[in-house]
Amino acid sequence: MAKLRINNIDIEVEDNLTILNAAKKYNINIPTLCNYPDLHINSECRICVVEIEGRKGLVTSCSTPVRDGMVIKTNSPRVLNARKTITELILANHDSNCNACAKNMNCELQNLSSVLGIDKSRFESTLEIAPIDEDNPSLMRNPNRCIKCGRCVIVCKEVQSTNVLELMGRSHALTVTPAFGKFLSSEECTFCGQCSSVCPVGAIMEKDETDKVWAAINNDNKRVIVQIAPAVRVSLGEELGMAPGSIVTGKIVSALKLIGFDDVFDTDFTADLTIIEEGNELIQRVTTGGTLPMITSCCPGWINFAEQNFPEILPNISTCKSPQQMFGALSKSYFTEKVGIKKEDLFVVSIMPCTAKKYEAQRPEMSVDGKHPDVDVVLTVRELGKMIKQMGIDFKTLEDTKFDNPFGITTGAAAIFGNTGGVMEAALRTVYEVVNKKPLENIDFKDVRGLDGFKETTVNLGGMDVKVAVVHTLANARIIAEQIKNGTSPYAFIEVMACPGGCIGGGGTPYGTNTSVRQKRIDALYEVDGAMAIRKSHENPSITKIYEEYLIKPLGEKSHHLLHTHYHARKVKHNEDKKNVMATY
Amino acid sequence: MLLDMILNKYPAQEDSLIEILLEFQDAKSSHFISEAEVKQIASYLQISEAKVCSVISFYTFFRTEQKGQHIIQVCRGVPCHVTADINIVKIIEKELGIKVDETTENKKFTLEYTSCLGLCDKAPVMRIDDKIYTNLTENKIKAILAEYRVYN
Numbered sequence: 001m002a003k004l005r006i007n008n009i010d011i012e013v014e015d016n017l018t019i020l021n022a023a024k025k026y027n028i029n030i031p032t033l034c035n036y037p038d039l040h041i042n043s044e045c046r047i048c049v050v051e052i053e054g055r056k057g058l059v060t061s062c063s064t065p066v067r068d069g070m071v072i073k074t075n076s077p078r079v080l081n082a083r084k085t086i087t088e089l090i091l092a093n094h095d096s097n098c099n100a101c102a103k104n105m106n107c108e109l110q111n112l113s114s115v116l117g118i119d120k121s122r123f124e125s126t127l128e129i130a131p132i133d134e135d136n137p138s139l140m141r142n143p144n145r146c147i148k149c150g151r152c153v154i155v156c157k158e159v160q161s162t163n164v165l166e167l168m169g170r171s172h173a174l175t176v177t178p179a180f181g182k183f184l185s186s187e188e189c190t191f192c193g194q195c196s197s198v199c200p201v202g203a204i205m206e207k208d209e210t211d212k213v214w215a216a217i218n219n220d221n222k223r224v225i226v227q228i229a230p231a232v233r234v235s236l237g238e239e240l241g242m243a244p245g246s247i248v249t250g251k252i253v254s255a256l257k258l259i260g261f262d263d264v265f266d267t268d269f270t271a272d273l274t275i276i277e278e279g280n281e282l283i284q285r286v287t288t289g290g291t292l293p294m295i296t297s298c299c300p301g302w303i304n305f306a307e308q309n310f311p312e313i314l315p316n317i318s319t320c321k322s323p324q325q326m327f328g329a330l331s332k333s334y335f336t337e338k339v340g341i342k343k344e345d346l347f348v349v350s351i352m353p354c355t356a357k358k359y360e361a362q363r364p365e366m367s368v369d370g371k372h373p374d375v376d377v378v379l380t381v382r383e384l385g386k387m388i389k390q391m392g393i394d395f396k397t398l399e400d401t402k403f404d405n406p407f408g409i410t411t412g413a414a415a416i417f418g419n420t421g422g423v424m425e426a427a428l429r430t431v432y433e434v435v436n437k438k439p440l441e442n443i444d445f446k447d448v449r450g451l452d453g454f455k456e457t458t459v460n461l462g463g464m465d466v467k468v469a470v471v472h473t474l475a476n477a478r479i480i481a482e483q484i485k486n487g488t489s490p491y492a493f494i495e496v497m498a499c500p501g502g503c504i505g506g507g508g509t510p511y512g513t514n515t516s517v518r519q520k521r522i523d524a525l526y527e528v529d530g531a532m533a534i535r536k537s538h539e540n541p542s543i544t545k546i547y548e549e550y551l552i553k554p555l556g557e558k559s560h561h562l563l564h565t566h567y568h569a570r571k572v573k574h575n576e577d578k579k580n581v582m583a584t585y
Numbered sequence: 586m587l588l589d590m591i592l593n594k595y596p597a598q599e600d601s602l603i604e605i606l607l608e609f610q611d612a613k614s615s616h617f618i619s620e621a622e623v624k625q626i627a628s629y630l631q632i633s634e635a636k637v638c639s640v641i642s643f644y645t646f647f648r649t650e651q652k653g654q655h656i657i658q659v660c661r662g663v664p665c666h667v668t669a670d671i672n673i674v675k676i677i678e679k680e681l682g683i684k685v686d687e688t689t690e691n692k693k694f695t696l697e698y699t700s701c702l703g704l705c706d707k708a709p710v711m712r713i714d715d716k717i718y719t720n721l722t723e724n725k726i727k728a729i730l731a732e733y734r735v736y737n
Binding site for chain 1: 620623632633634635636637638639642643649
């Protein structure tokens with residue numbers, strides 16, 4: 001323990017804490033623009049400087065550990081003056097047109113300059129306008145707003161191991177871009193959007209598509225239906241001023257009805273369907289000597305990553321479409337037939353915690369008629385929050401409403417699809433009972449729960465012990481993918497989610513996501529699961545009905561056409577490059 | 586071919602990056618590292634292209650486009666700036682008819698700034714390729730450039 005003094009208060013904290021975290025423990029928040037919980041310290045922004053008695057210069061509190069006997073001032077005139085100057089320098093190289101920025105009122109730089117009382121900048125703007133990167137379906141990158149804090153670079157490199165974004169150049173000419181200053185669309189970006197969730201300003205954000213949804217809702221010729229992903233019900237509350245982990249399922253349905261959606265459905269329904277298809281696919285692969293381990297396919301960030309980096313293991317990935325796309329395919333086949341409307345008159349919106357889902361929805365194979373996308377527009381949780389605010393809905397006091405049918409009855413197994421380990425647990429609940437033909441004694445698979453990056457368990461299926469694993473973040477996914485590539489993977493079934501914590505930590509969830517927030521959202525999803533009358537996908541009566549009425553049987557011809565897909569290797573091959581290189585000599 | 590040969594000399598680990606870049610740029614006749622070459626280096630070292638670009642962009646001596654036969658680098662350090670009662674860059678610009686960061690039409694010279702060359706006591710200083718020229722005056726600069734035009 002170290003005893004020290006911060007702003008005339010004597011405190012005692014553990015030795016290895018930084019000054020920033022020690023002060024936080026005693027209710028003093030030192031401002032910072034680059035420090036982010038869960039990410040490593042990079043001391044890029046210098047905003048968190050403090051004064052330590054006996055030291056000549058100011059030090060960055062984010063990277064300086066406490067020492068016994070330190071006397072620290074976090075708010076002396078000298079500190080404030082430095083902080084103000086640094087902020088003004090950042091502003092001089094920043095597009096400060098705040099009213100024309102979607103991060104307005106939600107921006108850490110704006111908040112800081114307001115707290116510091118910056119009224120005018122003493123420095124002339126040195127901003128050189130760079131082009132905006134928005135030719136991909138998921139993300140918008142505006143370099144003119146970038147303050148070079150480096151958070152996105154760290155998340156891209158260390159959490160996701162993709163390393164698409166990097167700091168380029170140095171000093172005043174420093175920028176954050178992909179290789180050769182290219183756009184994200186031309187790089188190996190998975191569109192996971194983790195960069196957008198840590199960006200302190202509006203430099204990387206999801207592509208706003210709310211306009212398209214408003215237009216569809218106000219078009220009388222369109223029937224506009226919406227699906228909400230499992231993670232949305234435990235994260236949207238935060239966007240509207242509620243505590244992390246608030247369960248707002250019924251309120252979301254009410255809000256979507258008020259906004260004007262004709263039918264409000266639950267992606268959980270197709271999550272249950274995914275379990276039936278994927279579970280049967282697993283059983284088929286195990287019993288007929290198919291490619292193993294089988295890997296889940298619900299996560300579009302993971303699919304992009306595998307297609308770009310591990311073409312060898314594409315046969316291992318389940319051919320099941322994600323729940324979002326199964327929903328889209330059924331909407332534009334089963335649903336349009338059932339209600340008797342033309343496919344082109346149906347507009348399908350999905351609300352997702354994810355930016356990669358925007359990319360997934362526009363993949364050419366995600367279209368049952370080959371002309372129209374099955375899911376027309378994907379909105380993130382943040383975009384839905386915006387629409388609710390635009391509609392002027394008082395969200396907190398809304399009454400609960402139930403989902404519409406036929407895609408409204410769901411199970412607890414589907415709810416936990418939104419967190420790491422959830423798809424695995426849901427699958428095991430079904431596969432165990434189908435294979436062993438007896439009910440599970442304990443349906444909670446605790447070994448695969450929690451925020452550990454890598455989890456495994458063993459299940460007895462038909463007298464055979466089967467090893468399964470669960471990973472989240474793409475850095476961990478890379479490890480299991482390498483194992484499979486090298487033929488050393490001991491598993492039969494692996495769940496992969498690209499974002500830390502799974503979908504509840506997705507790139508499209510409310511800002512400020514960190515480990516404690518992720519845990520609260522996960523706890524909430526298990527609470528939803530526990531409260532459900534039915535907790536196993538194969539016991540969902542609507543699922544039984546849709547097979548009877550329409551799909552006939554799992555992995556059948558109709559399923560194959562509507563619910564399954566295929567993947568393509570997308571990386572530019574190294575060998576092709578080599579030819580180019582040789583030609584230049 | 587050249588790049589393959591150089592890559593094979595180094596272990597496939599991230600620390601080899603700068604040495605590979607230096608040796609390759611020096612050995613290649615056009616003295617720059619192309620996009621395709623960055624890809625090949627990244628793939629060999631199993632790091633991202635962005636990482637290679639980041640390192641190249643950090644150091645002024647790495648180039649990603651073709652430059653002139655001779656690279657003139659004028660020191661931008663403070664002593665060189667304040668010692669001279671002449672503006673070296675202006676003189677060279679006038680002499681060659683190009684601006685900083687440009688290359689002459691005949692591809693003979695490229696003019697660049699560089700950070701401190703560590704010869705502050707002999708300021709003002711410039712470097713042409715590997716050769717350093719100190720205590721520069723207008724006449725000296727003209728004579729040096731004339732020599733390069735004729736003999737190199």
